[in-house]
Amino acid sequence: xxxxxxxxxxxxxxxxxxxxxxxxxGRFAPGARLDEAMLAGLFGVSRTxxxxxxxxxxxxxxxxxxxxxGSVVAELTPEQRDRMFEAIGELEAACxxxxxxxxxxxxxxxxxxxxxxxxxxxxxxxxxxxxxxxHAWHQVIIHGCGNPVLIEMTLGLRHRIAPFRxxxxxxxERMSASYEEHAVIIEALLAHDVTTAQRQxxxxxxxxxxxTARVAGSEPGKTAPT
Numbered sequence: 001x002x003x004x005x006x007x008x009x010x011x012x013x014x015x016x017x018x019x020x021x022x023x024x025x026g027r028f029a030p031g032a033r034l035d036e037a038m039l040a041g042l043f044g045v046s047r048t049x050x051x052x053x054x055x056x057x058x059x060x061x062x063x064x065x066x067x068x069x070g071s072v073v074a075e076l077t078p079e080q081r082d083r084m085f086e087a088i089g090e091l092e093a094a095c096x097x098x099x100x101x102x103x104x105x106x107x108x109x110x111x112x113x114x115x116x117x118x119x120x121x122x123x124x125x126x127x128x129x130x131x132x133x134x135h136a137w138h139q140v141i142i143h144g145c146g147n148p149v150l151i152e153m154t155l156g157l158r159h160r161i162a163p164f165r166x167x168x169x170x171x172x173e174r175m176s177a178s179y180e181e182h183a184v185i186i187e188a189l190l191a192h193d194v195t196t197a198q199r200q201x202x203x204x205x206x207x208x209x210x211x212t213a214r215v216a217g218s219e220p221g222k223t224a225p226t
Contacts, residue, residue, distance in 0.1 A: 012052035015043050019053060020163035023062050023073055030075045060160050082209060084161045089205030091154040096201035098145035100194045108190060111140045115186055122175045130175050131166050168211035181207060
């Protein structure tokens with residue numbers, strides 16, 4: 001991939017993330033039409049990265065693409081969101097259980113380093129950086145489970161639920177709670193305590209689900225584009 005292609009890809013990722021946040025926070029209501037020309041003007045880009053962003057959102061289940069009719073915001077009920085959190089909680093809990101046994105020394109060191117960096121991000125109130133480090137932290141544990149089938153399943157669902165998980169950190173207090181929950185999980189992982197690692201990771205995702213539910217829809221919705 002050459003330079004311009006990488007730039008377009010990065011721009012599409014950025015646009016996808018912004019639209020996802022708007023959907024999760026209720027700024028684009030379920031059923032709202034996502035017009036490519038309108039979005040291109042909003043972001044100051046051509047329609048190409050917008051089209052790619054909408055494809056990414058369709059894969060995540062946040063957007064429904066209709067042949068020859070454009071894209072609309074998907075209908076996702078709170079119950080459906082809760083079921084996704086319930087499932088990812090079980091998958092990541094299983095990853096933590098096996099990671100407690102299989103994490104390499106280098107992976108354990110990396111996990112601790114990410115935790116230290118996230119502390120600095122939390123204290124600075126840097127939501128974007130904390131979210132980035134949080135994602136990387138979970139990735140280490142998921143890959144550290146050493147089970148390719150479990151890794152594939154977990155990453156697939158994690159990608160779908162990522163916008164909802166990211167929204168929880170709009171409540172700055174949630175960053176502090178998340179950091180403390182991570183500390184307990186790390187302690188269990190470093191101690192090779194499979195039972196505590198599994199239990200605390202599941203509890204961590206339950207907390208994330210509750211925090212997301214409090215944030216979702218808390219901001220006034222914008223007028224749906226037509």
